[in-house]
Amino acid sequence: MAERRWRLAAWGGVLAALGLLAAWPLARLAAEGLGSGLGALVGGIGGPGAGAIVNSLWVSLAVTGLALAAGLAAAMLTERSAVAGRSALRLAILAPLVIPDFVSAMSWTRAYGPVGLSHRLLGVELPGLIGPAGIVVVLAVGAVPLAYLILVGGMRVRAEPDLERAARASGAGSWTAFRTVTLPLLWPALVAAGGLVFVTSMNAFGTPAVLGRPAGFSTMTTRIYGDLAFASSDEAFRRVISLSVLMVVVAVSIVGVVDRLGGRAVPRTGVSTGPRASAGRAPWWATTVAWTVVTLAVLVPLAALVLTALTRAVGLAPVPANLTVANFGRALDARALGDLGNSVLLAAGTAVAAVVLGLVATAAGSRWRPRLNSVVTLTFAVPGSVLAVAMLLAYGSALRDTLAIIGVAYLAKLWALGQRPISGAADRLSGDLLYAARASGASLLTAVRTVVLPLLAPAIAAGAILVFVFALHEVTISILLYGPRTATLAVTILNLQQVGDPVLTSALAVVLTAVVALLAGLLLLVVRRWPWAGGVLG
Amino acid sequence: MTARVRARRSRAPRLCPLALLAALALLAACAPVSGTPVSAPAVGGSPGPPRGTLRLYSSVTQDTIDAVIAAYNRQFPDVSVEVFRAPTGQLDGRIAGELRSGAVQADLLWATDPLSTQSYAAKDLFRAWTPAEATSVPAADRSNVFWGTRLLNMVIVHAPGMANPPRDWHDLTDASLAGRVAIPDPGFAGSAFGALGYFATADGYGMDYYRALKANGAVQVQSIADTLTGVAEGQFLAGITLDKSARDAIAAGSPLEMTWPVSGAIAIYSPIAVWKDAQNVVAAQSFVDFVLSEDGQAAVAGTGWQPIRADVSGGPAVDGPQVAPDWAALFDRQDALLTEYRSIFGG
Numbered sequence: 001m002a003e004r005r006w007r008l009a010a011w012g013g014v015l016a017a018l019g020l021l022a023a024w025p026l027a028r029l030a031a032e033g034l035g036s037g038l039g040a041l042v043g044g045i046g047g048p049g050a051g052a053i054v055n056s057l058w059v060s061l062a063v064t065g066l067a068l069a070a071g072l073a074a075a076m077l078t079e080r081s082a083v084a085g086r087s088a089l090r091l092a093i094l095a096p097l098v099i100p101d102f103v104s105a106m107s108w109t110r111a112y113g114p115v116g117l118s119h120r121l122l123g124v125e126l127p128g129l130i131g132p133a134g135i136v137v138v139l140a141v142g143a144v145p146l147a148y149l150i151l152v153g154g155m156r157v158r159a160e161p162d163l164e165r166a167a168r169a170s171g172a173g174s175w176t177a178f179r180t181v182t183l184p185l186l187w188p189a190l191v192a193a194g195g196l197v198f199v200t201s202m203n204a205f206g207t208p209a210v211l212g213r214p215a216g217f218s219t220m221t222t223r224i225y226g227d228l229a230f231a232s233s234d235e236a237f238r239r240v241i242s243l244s245v246l247m248v249v250v251a252v253s254i255v256g257v258v259d260r261l262g263g264r265a266v267p268r269t270g271v272s273t274g275p276r277a278s279a280g281r282a283p284w285w286a287t288t289v290a291w292t293v294v295t296l297a298v299l300v301p302l303a304a305l306v307l308t309a310l311t312r313a314v315g316l317a318p319v320p321a322n323l324t325v326a327n328f329g330r331a332l333d334a335r336a337l338g339d340l341g342n343s344v345l346l347a348a349g350t351a352v353a354a355v356v357l358g359l360v361a362t363a364a365g366s367r368w369r370p371r372l373n374s375v376v377t378l379t380f381a382v383p384g385s386v387l388a389v390a391m392l393l394a395y396g397s398a399l400r401d402t403l404a405i406i407g408v409a410y411l412a413k414l415w416a417l418g419q420r421p422i423s424g425a426a427d428r429l430s431g432d433l434l435y436a437a438r439a440s441g442a443s444l445l446t447a448v449r450t451v452v453l454p455l456l457a458p459a460i461a462a463g464a465i466l467v468f469v470f471a472l473h474e475v476t477i478s479i480l481l482y483g484p485r486t487a488t489l490a491v492t493i494l495n496l497q498q499v500g501d502p503v504l505t506s507a508l509a510v511v512l513t514a515v516v517a518l519l520a521g522l523l524l525l526v527v528r529r530w531p532w533a534g535g536v537l538g
Numbered sequence: 539m540t541a542r543v544r545a546r547r548s549r550a551p552r553l554c555p556l557a558l559l560a561a562l563a564l565l566a567a568c569a570p571v572s573g574t575p576v577s578a579p580a581v582g583g584s585p586g587p588p589r590g591t592l593r594l595y596s597s598v599t600q601d602t603i604d605a606v607i608a609a610y611n612r613q614f615p616d617v618s619v620e621v622f623r624a625p626t627g628q629l630d631g632r633i634a635g636e637l638r639s640g641a642v643q644a645d646l647l648w649a650t651d652p653l654s655t656q657s658y659a660a661k662d663l664f665r666a667w668t669p670a671e672a673t674s675v676p677a678a679d680r681s682n683v684f685w686g687t688r689l690l691n692m693v694i695v696h697a698p699g700m701a702n703p704p705r706d707w708h709d710l711t712d713a714s715l716a717g718r719v720a721i722p723d724p725g726f727a728g729s730a731f732g733a734l735g736y737f738a739t740a741d742g743y744g745m746d747y748y749r750a751l752k753a754n755g756a757v758q759v760q761s762i763a764d765t766l767t768g769v770a771e772g773q774f775l776a777g778i779t780l781d782k783s784a785r786d787a788i789a790a791g792s793p794l795e796m797t798w799p800v801s802g803a804i805a806i807y808s809p810i811a812v813w814k815d816a817q818n819v820v821a822a823q824s825f826v827d828f829v830l831s832e833d834g835q836a837a838v839a840g841t842g843w844q845p846i847r848a849d850v851s852g853g854p855a856v857d858g859p860q861v862a863p864d865w866a867a868l869f870d871r872q873d874a875l876l877t878e879y880r881s882i883f884g885g
Contacts, residue, residue: 032638115771213723213760216884226725230872231630232654240631313790315770322791385631392635400643480632484620495600495623501787502767 003444010364014372017357021412022379025390026248029382032393033241056220057250059136059208060201066140067197068190070293071147076178077290079155080164081282092294095302097145097466098516100473100490103305103509105210106502108138110304117304120317131215138207141297143200147193149466150421153459154189192424195255195373196416199381202251205476220247224383244386251381256374309506327507336492340515343489346403346478347471350410354418354467355460357411361419362426373416373423380416384476387413391481401483409477414470418463425459469516489515588821589616595633596648597626598808602688602841603648609837610828617821626728630654637663645816646825648687648808651728652865653872655684655809660869665812667823671830674847678862679807686807687829688843691860692733694797695769695784696776704776706800707743710751717755720765720777723883725876727761732806733778735863738875748882758883770794782842785854802861807846 074093077083099107111117112126119125128134163185167177183190205221212222224243230236307318309327316322361372379387391409399405429452437447453460475490482491493508596603600623607619622644624632629649636642642663649655658664664683672685679686694710696703704710710719722730737743757774759765765777766784770792781803784796810829812822828834835845839853868875 028639114773209726209760210764214757216758218884225627226723226876228631229627229726229728230653230731231627231634232657233870233872235873237630237634313770313792314767314787315772315792315794385628389631389635392632393639396636396639476628479624479628480635482622484622501763 006444007363007365010360014357014361014364017360017415018375021408021415022375025387025394025412026378026382028393029241029386029390030245033238033245052218052220052223053246053250055132055218056202056247059132059139059219060198062136063139063143063201064194064198066136067143067147068194070140070144071151071193072186072190074144074148074290075151075155076182077282077286079152080182081286083282083287083290089290089294092291092298093148094145095294095298096142097469098513099142099302099305100475100509100512101142101204102206102473102475103505104142104301105138105207106308106505107301107305107509108134109210110308111301117300117307117318130211132212132217134211135208135217135219137297138211139201139204142204142207143197146197146200146466149462150193150196150424150459151186151189153421153462154186154192154424156425156458188427189421189424191258191261192373192420195258195377196380196420198255198258199251199377199416202247202381203383205383221383224386228385240386241389244383247383248378248381252374252378255377255381256371259370259374305506306510308502309510311503314501314503327503328511330504330507332493332511336489339487339492340489342403342486343472344515344519346407346410346488347468349407350414350471351418351464351468353407353411354415355422355464357415358419358422358463359456359460362423369423369427373420376416376419379412380414382413384413384474385480388477388480391477401486403486406478406481406486406488409481410471410474413474413477414467417466417470421459421463421466422456425456429455468519472516473512586820587616588614588818588824590618590818590821592617592619592646592818592821592825593644594619594621594646594648594825595629595642595644596621596623596646597629597650598623598648599841602838602843605841606829606834606837609833610825613828613833614821614824617818617824619825626650626654627726633658641815642813644813645818645822646810646812647684648810648829649728650690650808651732651806652684652686652809653728653731653868655811656865656869659683659811663814665814665816665819667812669823669827669830671827671847674830674849676846676848679846680809684809684811685826685830686846687810687835688808688838688846689860690729690806690808691781691798691844691856692729692778692804692806693781693784694776694799695766695779695794696797697769697772697774698793698795700775700795703795703797705797707737707747710756710776710778711747711754713754715754715775717757718773718775719751719754719756720759720768720774721751721756722762722765722778723758723760724879729762729780729806730778731872731876732863732865733804734875734879735865735868735871736804736861738878739864739867740861745878745882748879752882766792766794781844781854785842798857800858802859803856805844805860805862807862808843 078086078090078093083089096104108126108129109116112129113119114125114130116125126134129137163181164177167181168174172180203221204219205225208217208219208222209225211217212219220243224240224247227236227240227243231240308314310323310325311318312322312324312326361376362369364372382390388409391405391412395405395408399408433451433455434447437451438444442450473490474488475494478488479491479494482488487495490508490512493504493511594603603621603623607621610619611617622629622632626649633642633647647655647658647664659681666683668682669685672680675685694704694707702714704712704715709715710721722733724731724734734748737747738745757768759768759777762779762783765774765779766787768774769777769779770787781796781798784794788794788796810826812819812826816822829838830847832847832850835847835850836852839845839850842854844853844856
């Protein structure tokens with residue numbers, strides 16, 4: 001049986017990748033951190049550290065709930081109703097994706113903070129922005145595209161409109177149809193998205209640091225990075241590792257439980273041949289709410305960021321006399337431009353590799369898929385700096401100063417982003433389709449190529465986009481691992497600026513955004529030629 | 539290899555491990571071909587002129603590193619200096635990883651503050667020797683394995699045009715500034731920790747100083763830069779920050795004023811040291827000699843930092859007295875100090 005042989009080969013590949021990317025580096029790390037016994041770990045949990053753990057947990061759970069609800073609402077709106085300006089709305093929902101994590105909190109304080117845009121123009125500010133509520137909102141807005149992409153990828157695998165229409169025709173109200181048909185079928189995608197959002201929030205550092213420190217609010221990541229600043233002391237370094245290990249354990253346990261729940265049988269039905277979009281027009285209020293939220297949560301902070309990047313010096317009012325494009329020149333000197341190539345190469349390579357790994361893991365079979373999905377979040381849950389230290393421990397002597405060591409670390413970190421969307425979609429793919437194709441005489445290759453891959457294409461695109469953008473923005477891993485010829489754009493620009501000059505940091509963010517926009521434009525051109533690769537940008 | 543992969547692919551599904559291997563191979567192939575991390579043949583016994591590759595690990599600002607290397611290369615054109623620059627935490631993370639998987643892969647360490655340098659010295663990771671200009675460095679700012687190169691001064695910034703601006707550290711606890719003072723979190727940066735270290739042990743301050751700040755509604759911000767941003771934008775009236783950062787922001791046009799505290803700016807020295815396992819000792823020592831020389835100090839001063847040598851001019855104005863934390867006494871007290879600080883400011 002060809003299937004069986006290839007399934008075993010896929011298993012071999014997955015296990016090898018798990019060993020190289022996760023097991024060995026994490027084992028090296030744990031050995032260093034726990035070498036002194038469990039005392040350090042317990043010390044990390046007890047005392048003031050306990051508060052940070054609780055904070056991380058409830059913030060991440062709140063973010064996950066908010067982002068899933070908003071992402072689901074957005075996906076229903078753009079995919080299941082004929083909403084006006086659908087393409088523009090899709091792009092606007094995805095826009096937070098292009099704002100690097102290290103400036104998202106800053107863009108919000110600039111928009112709604114005590115001296116932000118809204119204060120300048122209207123004299124109002126967002127209460128609670130500095131503190132846990134602000135952290136939850138800003139992280140949730142950043143996580144919505146993640147949830148949205150995966151849910152849309154999941155929705156597109158199968159043409160539910162048929163089933164929804166059938167339910168409605170049989171007399172079900174739209175809420176009943178949503179609750180009993182759409183939601184159960186989306187369950188795997190929701191689980192896939194929820195796990196990623198949860199771990200991403202646990203891992204977030206920039207936002208809790210900027211919005212949390214003034215309120216004296218700590219999370220596990222702010223504790224870890226605080227200790228890292230004193231990593232020359234053995235005690236602090238061990239605490240960095242034991243807190244990180246603890247964070248991984250907590251994150252993966254929760255994701256594991258959710259994945260087990262999500263791993264239950266999903267109803268599988270045939271494929272629709274009818275038109276995809278359902279005819280139902282979105283009610284006017286839904287469209288209005290969507291655009292209002294998008295404007296307030298995405299466009300205004302983005303505008304504040306661009307205005308900051310254009311301001312001559314921090315603290316000057318954004319009036320024409322104070323605006324300049326010189327910051328981009330300062331951000332983009334020859335050195336930085338040279339490193340743009342490294343950034344794009346790393347991001348593209350990691351995106352391809354993560355998607356391939358995701359497909360291989362998916363091919364390895366559905367029985368273990370939930371557990372496999374939990375396991376790949378292991379390395380995703382490790383804070384970037386700590387994962388980089390693990391890679392140095394595991395591969396430093398062999399791969400020092402190469403792009404390969406950064407690439408391996410990126411792949412370990414972002415594998416989950418490539419895999420979980422694909423797996424969330426594949427769970428809803430009926431094996432019958434493959435059998436039917438095989439029974440009709442197609443070779444395994446032909447069956448996969450003509451039946452499975454086209455159906456998975458939106459999820460593959462979602463995974464690839466997520467990995468690419470995250471890798472392009474990545475700075476915490478690469479700043480530990482780069483060598484004389486392997487600096488990335490973000491590392492170089494962050495190094496060039498003084499000490500956290502917000503004007504130059506904003507300029508860097510805008511430059512990275514432009515790179516993403518340019519590549520997305522190129523991707524769109526490709527998509528026009530090969531529509532099946534359309535994904536969600538189409 | 540490529541041909542084989544292609545041949546297999548033609549009759550196998552795409553989801554095969556070979557594709558994964560190919561992807562990993564591709565990734566590896568993207569790596570630069572250069573296989574010369576640390577070179578420079580050891581010059582046995584008689585040190586010849588420095589040449590080869592010199593690897594520098596640093597958290598010093600990039601423009602200062604660039605300026606000093608350019609000046610160094612004018613004297614020693616045969617040395618190619620490779621720099622790994624990162625903020626202190628990331629730099630120490632990399633060093634921790636390398637130490638535990640072999641040895642530090644650099645010849646030199648040029649740090650921002652003495653905290654990490656001290657702990658590496660305590661582990662005997664540096665080479666003991668005597669630079670030509672060692673005694674030009676004030677005795678408090680050097681040891682037998684590392685030497686201060688420049689001074690960072692913690693000062694007060696405030697909003698422009700204040701009728702009664704803060705003149706000294708104690709003024710930050712004045713009721714007129716209630717709720718409008720920013721202090722950088724000492725848990726994130728060595729320079730901010732230096733301020734904590736000074737206040738905690740200085741006469742007339744102690745941890746009560748932080749209690750008074752907190753009682754007056756002072757806000758802890760993440761970094762030195764956040765202090766500047768917050769004051770420049772009007773969220774705060776005053777704050778604690780670095781003189782060079784404040785001067786740069788003012789020069790760029792930010793609405794700020796800087797005050798040199800009457801009782802003294804808190805001066806933090808930035809040490810340089812040669813790693814014990816250095817591959818290119820000759821070049822490393824010539825670099826340290828250069829940074830401590832008049833030319834090297836002039837290059838440091840040219841980028842806006844106060845040179846460690848009082849006899850070198852060209853640096854920024856030093857507008858008043860300077861005080862310094864007793865770094866040796868702070869060594870190993872980080873946890874205790876930060877814990878006490880956090881019991882006041884939270885986190």
